[in-house]
Structures are given as structure tokens and as C-alpha cells.
Amino acid sequence: MEKLELVKGQQINCPVYIKKEVLEREPTFGGTTLENEKEILLERPITEKNLEKELARWLTEREELIADNQKKEQTITNLERDKEIWKEEKEQLQGKIAELEKNLKEEKLDKEEIQKNLEKLEREKGQLNNPQLESKIIEALIEREIGVES
Numbered sequence: 343m344e345k346l347e348l349v350k351g352q353q354i355n356c357p358v359y360i361k362k363e364v365l366e367r368e369p370t371f372g373g374t375t376l377e378n379e380k381e382i383l384l385e386r387p388i389t390e391k392n393l394e395k396e397l398a399r400w401l402t403e404r405e406e407l408i409a410d411n412q413k414k415e416q417t418i419t420n421l422e423r424d425k426e427i428w429k430e431e432k433e434q435l436q437g438k439i440a441e442l443e444k445n446l447k448e449e450k451l452d453k454e455e456i457q458k459n460l461e462k463l464e465r466e467k468g469q470l471n472n473p474q475l476e477s478k479i480i481e482a483l484i485e486r487e488i489g490v491e492s
């Protein structure tokens with residue numbers, strides 16, 4: 343009421359325009375409550391005082407809009423900065439993933455190579471434990487020793 347310069351119980355002596363949404367609300371306690379001063383327009387006679395007030399109101403609304411716009415622009419700037427940071431982090435993580443996949447592949451190859459070498463050593467060990475081969479080696483060593491002494 344103060345913002346509209348209305349006094350409770352006093353008659354309004356100028357045309358009043360009310361937003362359609364306000365008129366469509368369900369009345370409460372026999373009337374409709376305004377949520378803010380922007381829901382109603384009082385067409386007051388043009389006076390220097392009224393023009394100054396209207397100009398001050400418009401300037402205030404303009405400043406609020408500019409401040410709101412600046413906040414939105416700052417939010418956009420922050421979001422764009424964050425997007426670039428996340429993009430760089432994503433690229434770094436993709437690089438790490440590729441490197442880990444490469445290392446894993448190399449480790450699998452190394453594991454397979456070790457497994458093949460182990461199997462080969464097991465086969466060779468099995469051949470060394472062959473009693474017939476062992477006796478042949480002993481005979482060859484004895485013959486060589488006898489041949490050397492002669």
C-alpha cells in the first residue's frame with residue numbers, strides 16, 4: 343500500500359488497471375490480494391511530482407534489470423570457464439585412459455611372454471630330469487675325462 347501511496351479505506355480517485363492474472367485468482371476473504379505493486383497500475387493525473395516518482399520507479403527498475411543482467415552475464419562467464427576447465431580435464435582423463443589401456447595391453451603381452459617362457463623352462467626341466475639323458479651325459483663326461491688323461 344505504501345509503494346502505491348494508497349491509504350486503507352480511502353477511495354481511489356483515478357483509473358485503476360489490474361493485470362488479468364490478478365482478476366482470475368480466487369478471492370480470499372471477499373477480495374483479491376496483490377502480490378506486488380507491478381500487478382496494478384494507477385493512472386494518476388500528470389503532475390511534476392507524479393512524473394518524478396514514475397521516473398524514479400523506472401530508473402530503479404532499470405537498475406534492477408541491469409544488475410540482474412550483470413549477474414546472468416557473470417554466471418554465463420563462470421559457466422563457460424567451468425566448461426573449458428571440464429573440457430581440459432576430460433581430455434586429460436581420456437589421455438590417461440588411453441595410456442592405461444596401452445599399459446594393460448603391454449602387461450598382457452608380457453604376461454603371455456612370461457607364461458610361454460615358463461612353459462619352455464618346465465619342458466627343459468622335464469628333459470633334464472630324464473634319467474636316460476642323465477646317464478648319457480655322465481657317460482660323455484667320463485669318456486671325455488678318460489680321453490683327456492690318455
